[in-house]
Amino acid sequence: MSQVSSENVVEIENLKMYFPITRGLLRRKVGDIKAVDDISFTIKKNETLGLVGESGCGKTTTGRCILRLYKPTSGRILFNGTDLSEMRENQLRSARSEMGAIFQDPYGSLNPRQVARTIVGMPLVIHGMQKKGEYGDRVEELFRIVGLDPSMMTRVPHEFSGGQRQRLGIARALACQPSLIICDEPVSALDVSIQAQIINLLEELQEKLGLTYLFIAHDLSVVQHISNRVAVMYLGRIIEIANSRELYENPLHPYTKALLSAIPVPNPLIEKKRTRTVLKGEVPSPAAPPPGCHFHPRCNIAIDQCKGEKPQLIDTGNGHMVACCRV
């Protein structure tokens, strides 16, 4: 896994991101939130890796670590072969121009006082690719690429609909011609009919521009549709990675099985026959995760060994990796 290959755009090795819990006036540290706890994975060029899990499992933190918006507690983040984890801010800038990010909330992620043209063109100025006021042509091109009418360049975000705003966000992410785009729940805030438009746009752009995606979402059916491989996270750890078809047909981890069975299928005949594994209880707090396998208190096949031992991610063949001692 740690072998460096020129094909891999991203290689994450033993990444840990702990946030301190402080208390009192002196902000004494009393513990850690282990948002990301020792995860490793790679994303190949032109690939889409899906990252799924419930809220609070650390999927967004992982994305932010790759963008180096957080400085990880430990571990290595190799982006096109260079390690970002120890880089200083001024060195990071050039690396970041090759990464784009699309965020969940198309309302909160666009400055309401900037016109669309500035929003999309600003990354070009920041990375020194264009001068202020001279990026009009490139912005116009970007508008066309994402399916927006260039005559809307002078409008402000509230004049766009939710789907159009998400297109603006995509145009901004594409501005500097990045090789990697971190898509953090890009469609969860959109209506279903608009969701499909954005998913199709992302797929077309990937084919046309040779992009690599890390696609973070909680909706497994969307993730599975867009991704080549899917990684499932639970409380800061990756518990299963497999190619998308394989994960659906042959899920190995009991949590993945439960996630799959919880997704509603819009067909009553199938739905009524499906047995649903309803998970008991709730996700425990990442400040005090259960010992051993984090999932054992909610697992229906847990044995005593699960309480003591942290299961390792083991390859079961064909790159299907799972962290469960009962498999």
Next chain:
Amino acid sequence: MAPLLRVENLKTHFRTYRGLVKAVDGVSLDINEKEIIGLVGESGCGKSVTMLSILQLISSPPGEIVGGKVKFEGQDLLEYKSKSDAMNSIRGAKIAMIFQEPMTSLNPVLTIGRQMTESLEIHLHMSKQAAEERAVDLLHMVGIPDAKNRLGAYPHQFSGGMRQRVMIAIALSCNPKILIADEPTTAVDVTTQAQLLELMQDMVNRFNTSLVIVTHNLGVVARYAQRIYVMYSGRIIESGPANDIFLNPRHSYTIGLLKCVPQLGETRRERKLVPIKGLPPNLINMPATCAFLPRCEFATDECRNKPWPALAAVGDKHYAACYNIKPEMP
């Protein structure tokens, strides 16, 4: 048998400074006893306003129920004033509602116990002690552990899923005839969504309550609903038994909705998603023609020249509002 609740030609309009918004424009629907109904549509199509109008929870101004009837147990609820005793004795007691945001629909400065006993004391005239005992029972039923001690807890001490369980318990506390759940699971994770939906189904079966699930996700209602209403820009455009709506949809909007969601187990190499082109319409100054016309793939000259089509039978208890009804799917 007459339905438990019959909404006839309901119209709720909002006067805004940009113009008149016909949020609900002639909606008719029936809710039978012990039935689970799905009301499906995208944001802004008027599904929530329809439900709020039934309970007269529309703030006026700007909103106004300008026409129609809401017949509940033979009585037109719209004849009552919103703040009248008669309406208050129905709202929360006979027709209860669960809202989307469990965060904002519980009062953050009152304990769970206080919020649970309030409706029991008001509607069922229970003593404080009896109400508390009933509250503990209810919390226990919706799966909140250690219910007795949790009565003193505040909403922020509960997780999102737990809060929605509390909302379900409050809504069912007066043993209502109808429970309206407005996007009850939009703010929670899929695993919690599955828990909550199973819970709601168990609870309405136990209490012999009818349930209306309002949602934008067709998948959510597939497992539970017996009948489905599909709404688009203020009107019902298709309704019928759940199996017909999902397996044999006849309105091009319903067909589009089903085709644009990714199916589990399908990757993009197997099937590209078919999005519905364009955007949902702006409800101000709507044209007289079919509101779906600009997005419809099958539109004909008839659609462009005639007013919005009325619902017409296309099968047994299956209705669609379209001039150009698609043939039955093979």
